[in-house]
Amino acid sequence: xxxxxxxxxxxxxxxxxxxxxxxxxxxxxxxxxxxxxxxxxxxxxxxxxxxxxxxxxxxxxxxxxxxxxxxxxxxxxxxxxxxxxxxxxxxxxxxxxxxxxxxxxxxxxx
Amino acid sequence: xxxxxxxxxxxxxxxxxxxxxxxxxxxxxxxxxxxxxxxxxxxxxxxxxxxxxxxxxxxxxxxxxxxxxxxxxxxxxxxxxxxxxxxxxxxxxxxxxxxxxxxxxxxxxxxxxx
Numbered sequence: 001x002x003x004x005x006x007x008x009x010x011x012x013x014x015x016x017x018x019x020x021x022x023x024x025x026x027x028x029x030x031x032x033x034x035x036x037x038x039x040x041x042x043x044x045x046x047x048x049x050x051x052x053x054x055x056x057x058x059x060x061x062x063x064x065x066x067x068x069x070x071x072x073x074x075x076x077x078x079x080x081x082x083x084x085x086x087x088x089x090x091x092x093x094x095x096x097x098x099x100x101x102x103x104x105x106x107x108x109x110x
Numbered sequence: 111x112x113x114x115x116x117x118x119x120x121x122x123x124x125x126x127x128x129x130x131x132x133x134x135x136x137x138x139x140x141x142x143x144x145x146x147x148x149x150x151x152x153x154x155x156x157x158x159x160x161x162x163x164x165x166x167x168x169x170x171x172x173x174x175x176x177x178x179x180x181x182x183x184x185x186x187x188x189x190x191x192x193x194x195x196x197x198x199x200x201x202x203x204x205x206x207x208x209x210x211x212x213x214x215x216x217x218x219x220x221x222x223x224x
Binding site for chain 1: 143145147150151152153154155158166168198200202212213214215216217218220
């Protein structure tokens, strides 16, 4: 079983829709990251969270430490948001190792 | 400031050969982490270098080795290549080795082993 699980694996949305991607983890963490990966491989770090909520433009990330769950929300989705979104947990005492989810592939249709 | 760069972009090798992948960290960053991402999977942590010393390692065999130079650029070496080593190899640099430091990823090197 993977330490980090994401859902859904694939998501197709119409432009303008509100999107939610979920991440559950089974390990204690000191930080959780949300990453965006475009076709071709380049990864961009979107958020780093250890508690609460962060917002950047149309993106919002929340985390509930007690429930070991995080969500990434995209408001007013746009075709340029089409990418793979990956959550990565950073547990303490693991030699600086991240545990990554397998990603959610998002396609936003115009 | 320049971002994280990796070379080469693509590489094809034969089983049993050796390969060296390179990563230049973002200006001011002293920590580089390497990841392997198989097709359709999330990245897997290989190891991290902090100020030229290995600072953590994932579940990869010793034929995966690395190096960090005084300018904090880094190399990943893989000996005795196997077909399963075919993957996208990502490096990420950060200002420090702690968990609170954001990682900045390079574009990756796609390795194909035939």
